[in-house]
Amino acid sequence: MRRFILIAVPFIWLMALFLVPFAIVLKISLSDIALSIPPYTPQLDLTEGWAGIKAFFAELDFENYVFLTQDQLYWKAYVSSLQIALISTILTLLVGYPIAYGMAQAPDEWRATLLLLVILPFWTSFLIRVYSWMGILSNEGFLNQFLLWTGLISTPLVILNTNTAVYIGIVYTYLPFMILPIYAALEKMDGSLLEAAEDLGCSRLTAFWLVTIPLSKSGIIAGCFLVFIPALGEFVIPSLLGGSDTLMIGKVLWEEFFSNRDWPVASAVAVILLLILIIPIVLFQRNEQKQREMDQ
Amino acid sequence: MRRFSWFNATSLTLGFAFLYLPMIILIIYSFNASRLVTVWAGFSTQWYGTLLQNQSFLDAAWVTVKVAIASSTIATVLGTMGAYVLVRGGRFMGRTVFSGMIYAPLVMPEVITGLSLLLLFIGIGLDRGIFTIVLAHTTFSMCFVSVVVSSRLVSFDKSLEEAALDLGCSAFDAFRLVTLPIIAPAVISGWLLAFTLSLDDLVIASFTAGPSATTLPIRIFSAVRLGVSPEINALSTIMIAIVTIGVITASILTKRSSLAKQNDEQAAARTS
Amino acid sequence: MAQTVFAPWDDPQAKPLIQFKNVTKRFGDFTAIENLTQDIYEREFFALLGPSGCGKTTLMRMLAGFENTSEGQILIAGQDMANVPPNKRAVNMMFQSYALFPHLSIWENIAFGLKREGKPKDQIAARVDEMLRLTRLEKFAMRKPHQISGGQRQRVALARSLAKAPKLLLLDEPLGALDKKLRQDTQFELMDIQEKTGTTFVIVTHDQEEAMTVSSRVAVMDEGQIIQVATPAQIYEAPNSVYVADFIGDVNIIDGVATPEGDAYHIAWAEGQAPFTAKTATRFSEGQRCYLAIRPEKVGISADRPADMANAVQGQIIDIAYLGNISTYHVKLANGQMMKAQTANTRRLSRRSFTWEDRVWLSWTDTAAVVLEN
Numbered sequence: 001m002r003r004f005i006l007i008a009v010p011f012i013w014l015m016a017l018f019l020v021p022f023a024i025v026l027k028i029s030l031s032d033i034a035l036s037i038p039p040y041t042p043q044l045d046l047t048e049g050w051a052g053i054k055a056f057f058a059e060l061d062f063e064n065y066v067f068l069t070q071d072q073l074y075w076k077a078y079v080s081s082l083q084i085a086l087i088s089t090i091l092t093l094l095v096g097y098p099i100a101y102g103m104a105q106a107p108d109e110w111r112a113t114l115l116l117l118v119i120l121p122f123w124t125s126f127l128i129r130v131y132s133w134m135g136i137l138s139n140e141g142f143l144n145q146f147l148l149w150t151g152l153i154s155t156p157l158v159i160l161n162t163n164t165a166v167y168i169g170i171v172y173t174y175l176p177f178m179i180l181p182i183y184a185a186l187e188k189m190d191g192s193l194l195e196a197a198e199d200l201g202c203s204r205l206t207a208f209w210l211v212t213i214p215l216s217k218s219g220i221i222a223g224c225f226l227v228f229i230p231a232l233g234e235f236v237i238p239s240l241l242g243g244s245d246t247l248m249i250g251k252v253l254w255e256e257f258f259s260n261r262d263w264p265v266a267s268a269v270a271v272i273l274l275l276i277l278i279i280p281i282v283l284f285q286r287n288e289q290k291q292r293e294m295d296q
Numbered sequence: 297m298r299r300f301s302w303f304n305a306t307s308l309t310l311g312f313a314f315l316y317l318p319m320i321i322l323i324i325y326s327f328n329a330s331r332l333v334t335v336w337a338g339f340s341t342q343w344y345g346t347l348l349q350n351q352s353f354l355d356a357a358w359v360t361v362k363v364a365i366a367s368s369t370i371a372t373v374l375g376t377m378g379a380y381v382l383v384r385g386g387r388f389m390g391r392t393v394f395s396g397m398i399y400a401p402l403v404m405p406e407v408i409t410g411l412s413l414l415l416l417f418i419g420i421g422l423d424r425g426i427f428t429i430v431l432a433h434t435t436f437s438m439c440f441v442s443v444v445v446s447s448r449l450v451s452f453d454k455s456l457e458e459a460a461l462d463l464g465c466s467a468f469d470a471f472r473l474v475t476l477p478i479i480a481p482a483v484i485s486g487w488l489l490a491f492t493l494s495l496d497d498l499v500i501a502s503f504t505a506g507p508s509a510t511t512l513p514i515r516i517f518s519a520v521r522l523g524v525s526p527e528i529n530a531l532s533t534i535m536i537a538i539v540t541i542g543v544i545t546a547s548i549l550t551k552r553s554s555l556a557k558q559n560d561e562q563a564a565a566r567t568s
Numbered sequence: 569m570a571q572t573v574f575a576p577w578d579d580p581q582a583k584p585l586i587q588f589k590n591v592t593k594r595f596g597d598f599t600a601i602e603n604l605t606q607d608i609y610e611r612e613f614f615a616l617l618g619p620s621g622c623g624k625t626t627l628m629r630m631l632a633g634f635e636n637t638s639e640g641q642i643l644i645a646g647q648d649m650a651n652v653p654p655n656k657r658a659v660n661m662m663f664q665s666y667a668l669f670p671h672l673s674i675w676e677n678i679a680f681g682l683k684r685e686g687k688p689k690d691q692i693a694a695r696v697d698e699m700l701r702l703t704r705l706e707k708f709a710m711r712k713p714h715q716i717s718g719g720q721r722q723r724v725a726l727a728r729s730l731a732k733a734p735k736l737l738l739l740d741e742p743l744g745a746l747d748k749k750l751r752q753d754t755q756f757e758l759m760d761i762q763e764k765t766g767t768t769f770v771i772v773t774h775d776q777e778e779a780m781t782v783s784s785r786v787a788v789m790d791e792g793q794i795i796q797v798a799t800p801a802q803i804y805e806a807p808n809s810v811y812v813a814d815f816i817g818d819v820n821i822i823d824g825v826a827t828p829e830g831d832a833y834h835i836a837w838a839e840g841q842a843p844f845t846a847k848t849a850t851r852f853s854e855g856q857r858c859y860l861a862i863r864p865e866k867v868g869i870s871a872d873r874p875a876d877m878a879n880a881v882q883g884q885i886i887d888i889a890y891l892g893n894i895s896t897y898h899v900k901l902a903n904g905q906m907m908k909a910q911t912a913n914t915r916r917l918s919r920r921s922f923t924w925e926d927r928v929w930l931s932w933t934d935t936a937a938v939v940l941e942n
Binding site for chain 3: 453455456458459460461462463464465466469473474477478557560561563564565
């Protein structure tokens with residue numbers, strides 16, 4: 001009996017507040033916009049019994065999905081989200097790997113502190129970390145002041161409200177997600193492996209390429225997915241750092257919902273985003289699974 | 297063997313400069329006397345003063361703390377139960393669905409979680425306010441708690457529970473007297489994580505909060521959309537300071553206790 | 569001084585404390601225990617011995633109540649144990665990992681089971697102190713488990729499981745985590761405590777030396793079945809199968825064909841070699857296949873053929889293992905079979921009589937070997 005309660009309570013909670021809401025999103029994505037409260041039709045009318053249910057299902061259709069393919073805005077937003085997420089993932093890897101590598105090579109007594117320094121931003125407000133770049137990247141911001149002072153440029157660069165700012169924002173906020181799994185993989189590595197590689201005739205660089213990189217592969221893959229997946233549906237970064245031409249699907253969904261009040265289309269946008277996300281999520285899970293099996 | 301080279305030193309220096317410079321600049325300029333946020337005009341704490349008189353910020357902060365305490369506490373209870381079911385529950389109908397529901401919210405874009413919960417609340421005619429934010433935050437943060445606690449439970453020596461049963465405990469007493477005290481650090485970090493997630497959340501709160509309840513991130517977001525402001529810098533500084541002190545204290549405490557334990561073990565090994 | 573030998577299993581009047589009746593345990597397709605029937609008596613020190621995966625741990629966990637039987641019955645003191653949960657059994661277990669509660673002191677660990685019974689405080693305190701004295705842990709009462717050594721932890725685990733004065737104590741590889749020297753000391757301590765408390769002990773172990781030292785009877789297990797149950801001396805001197813002979817101690821196994829010859833058997837073992845002679849109670853028919861099991865220490869080694877031995881065979885020394893107190897000679901017989909002979913090193917090494925490549929005679933009496941059917 002206790003076991004039943006133990007399972008039932010979290011199960012029912014997640015059922016009611018996670019699974020059922022999705023069913024609702026799916027259902028509304030098949031409905032039509034209407035000038036009513038709530039602003040969509042059809043509404044399920046159970047007072048009419050079976051006839052009501054039949055009438056309800058008869059009115060559901062894929063009109064919103066057809067609309068998404070026809071309106072350029074939406075598929076452009078999906079493509080541009082994928083592109084921004086992909087490019088920023090690669091950039092984060094390029095910035096994060098040397099840091100993770102440096103941490104793994106650092107003397108033992110530093111490592112706890114370095115790890116703390118990477119984890120600290122995790123606990124700091126995401127919003128504040130994004131916001132901190134607004135003052136740096138604006139036309140009269142610190143970066144432009146610095147570059148003007150050094151004489152590298154003569155007129156201020158326009159960075160804020162462009163895609164470049166979005167890249168910087170994503171790399172900055174998601175960097176710890178990239179560093180930690182790579183560091184975890186590198187830290188486990190036995191230093192004598194590199195000595196063995198050099199003993200067998202590798203140069204330092206080829207040893208790095210042939211031993212270190214393959215052994216940290218699982219960390220690299222995990223880090224990339226941990227950046228790519230949330231970046232794809234990101235809302236705060238494009239809306240604070242991006243410009244009006246920065247198209248990201250999270251932002252489109254938000255505006256469709258709050259500004260246009262078109263709930264059915266917003267729901268359809270969400271369903272498609274979820275379908276796109278399933279692929280990297282499954283790949284990520286598989287990588288984790290493989291890693292767990294190897295650790296055993 | 298470790299080889300700490302110049303290349304490593306440089307990448308660490310640049311990397312940590314990149315991570316910390318923006319926040320340091322923010323903190324410095326929160327003490328700027330000028331309203332122009334990029335021009336230094338002398339030291340002043342005036343923005344902290346105006347911040348403390350800004351009732352709408354204070355109200356929002358109070359709402360946020362209430363939501364965070366309530367949601368993280370419920371999430372810790374539910375999440376610990378969920379973790380126990382995942383690790384020790386054995387087989388039951390719907391186990392796959394259950395573990396799916398625990399892991400999915402971790403990777404779900406916030407916009408989708410927020411949208412779906414809002415549609416649910418409207419669908420069942422629930423008035424939006426603090427209560428709905430608490431429900432929403434509990435739902436996604438209980439999954440994080442589950443992951444933290446279950447990773448501790450996996451490494452937990454099952455024979456400890458069996459020993460408790462063997463010595464006459466019921467299953468519930470074994471959990472209360474043996475399992476819970478031992479996994480307590482993981483449960484506490486789960487609570488802290490849930491608390492922080494709730495404090496930070498903008499997107500889900502925006503969807504699920506009604507006009508009657510505004511949280512601090514919602515308030516900050518609507519302010520910073522208009523640009524950088526010194527009050528927000530001051531507010532950010534306070535929040536960064538609280539987090540930093542908290543995290544550093546926690547890490548010193550855990551380090552000290554693990555050192556003490558290590559010393560004890562060495563001493564015990566010597567006396568045997 | 570007359571002393572009756574402790575052997576309730578030979579007494580038809582004795583009531584067993586534990587009865588396994590046709591017990592079978594399956595995990596999915598895997599059969600861990602197959603149709604096992606066995607009695608264990610009060611005050612016994614009963615050892616379950618076998619390689620890992622033989623089912624000995626499953627048997628013990630069924631006694632503790634952590635596993636149910638798939639078929640058959642387990643009775644403790646005449647009561648059927650099916651559906652009795654572990655916390656309602658008068659059985660306690662000492663875990664292989666000790667399973668000491670890390671957040672409780674030694675005192676609280678020992679008191680844990682007593683507190684569950686809801687005994688008055690002064691009784692609990694008295695019992696815990698008694699247990700601390702018994703296991704010589706008085707000084708460590710207020711320490712936490714991580715503040716004491718491995719050997720002390722082992723004694724805490726023992727004290728904790730004995731505190732409730734169970735009818736039956738189960739010990740799962742109790743000495744496995746200790747180093748060899750400490751293990752030997754602890755073996756005697758365990759026997760001492762068992763005798764003092766009069767508790768029935770069932771011990772699971774894969775270490776034959778440990779099983780031989782501590783137990784009143786040993787059950788040798790393999791693949792879910794008990795192969796032989798007997799006193800340590802019987803197990804060693806009169807194994808009932810090649811498996812048991814081979815599992816306990818060192819043994820030479822010679823494959824042959826039996827021919828009855830008076831009150832003994834002649835065993836032909838190689839072309840052109842004189843047969844061996846052995847006496848046995850087991851009946852063999854003419855030409856039946858059999859195995860001769862001879863312990864190395866019962867094989868003599870000499871330069872010349874000894875006159876008065878029933879069996880003698882010539883061979884060449886291939887290897888010598890010097891172990892300090894004894895030496896083992898590996899001797900190759902004419903048909904290529906290797907045989908081991910052991911001698912006590914009563915003389916100094918420099919005066920040892922044999923060396924590599926020497927041709928020597930191995931010999932043993934007609935009662936030294938056991939003749940086995942399978």
